[in-house]
Amino acid sequence: MTSLVTDVGVVFSRELRPVVRDPFSVIFSMIQPLFFLGLFAPLLPDDSSLQWFVPGVIVMSCLFGSSMTGSNLLFEMQTGSHERMLVTPLRRPALLIGRALKEIVPMLLQAVLIVAVCIPFGFELHLAGALLGLLILAAFCVGLGALSYTLALLSKNRDWLFWTVQQTLLFPLLLLAGVLLPIENGPGWLQALSRANPMTYVVNAERALFDGDVLARTTLWGLIAAAFVGAAGLITGVRTMQRSE
Template identity: 80%
Template sequence: MTNLVTDTGVVFSRELRPVLRNPFSVVFAMVQPLVFLGLFAPLLPDDLSLQWFVPGIVVMSCLFGTSMTGSNLLFEIQTGSHERMLVTPLRRPALLIGRALKEIVPVVVQAAVIVALCLPFGFDLHLAGTLLGLVILSVFCLGLGSLSYTLALAAKNQEWLFWTVQQTLLFPLLLLAGMLLPVEAGPGWLQALSRWNPLTYVVEAERALFAGDVWASTTVTGAIAAVAVGAFGLLVGTRAMQRSA
């Protein structure tokens, strides 16, 4: 018999299959973070090292890829395969959770590619911290993916609506998280806004963890922020999926 776990497994493996069939798609999808890594990192002031910059780029690749993932669902809503899946006995939450879980795979692969590319340029790999960092990032990405799918379900036949909202939110979230440049150097109002951005805490946690500082308090705040986004995303997403028709 089936249950929520097996149903989620069916959806997850279906989502993952095109990625496995064409693994290079994962690398093609990370062009933007790589551009920032190649063309922005050299512009960093001397006091900001590659060690500081790389965790931000790992989070950025998660943010870019995962926030767009709803467009895959949007396309399936438009072509009809989402409707076909709604008529199967698959449990509605599984239709969302399976999809969102799959987002973790490209994020981890992309993180590995970024780290591997930076090792020759003096980036120090602290394995335990990096792995813990990826766990926190995966939880965050589960929530972000769910929110992207929620946006797709809400936009339905209005593709422009999906992209408008996604693009409008993407860069403020990215800049306010201090991903490219430290927010501490900015004016007070910007720093205040940054404290309201859950992504800020994730980025701070990643920086500490990628540097091998596992026991930092930022690990806890980062984990809390990631779990909050994850839980909120799954809650909103499964509700949207249950109402989907």
């Protein structure tokens, strides 16, 4: 007999299989954040810039990757493979949860790659903090992935809608989280908007954690924000999947 857990496992491993079969396709898609490190980080003012900048870039690459992942579902809705899975006895929540959980894997690979590239340039790795940081990030990217799938389900055969919404939201979220430049020097209204962005707390937590500052208040706030995004994403995603025809 199957359970929700085995169903999630089936969907998760199916999603992961192309990555396992052809790891190069993923590695090439990971090069983008390296441009930010190579071409943007040198423009930052003080010496500790890498230590400050890298955690943000890890969150950014997670945002880019996970927010686009719905396009895979959109494509499978067009080719017919999503429909084929809807006729199987797989539980509807599993169809979403399994897909969203898969987002953790490219996120981890990407984080490892970015850190590995930066260590020779003076980035200090604090392992305990980094691991907790990745855990927070896992919850965050599962939520983002789930929201991206929700958007795909709602867009249904309207690619333009998916991409318009995704692209429109992407940069405000990124800039307001203070990934590229610190928010503290900005005007009050910008800081207020930044405080309303859950990603801000995740980015702050990652910066503290990757710097070895584990028992900080920012960690707790990051954890809460990531758990909120994760739960909200999964709940909306599962509901949308159950309702979609």
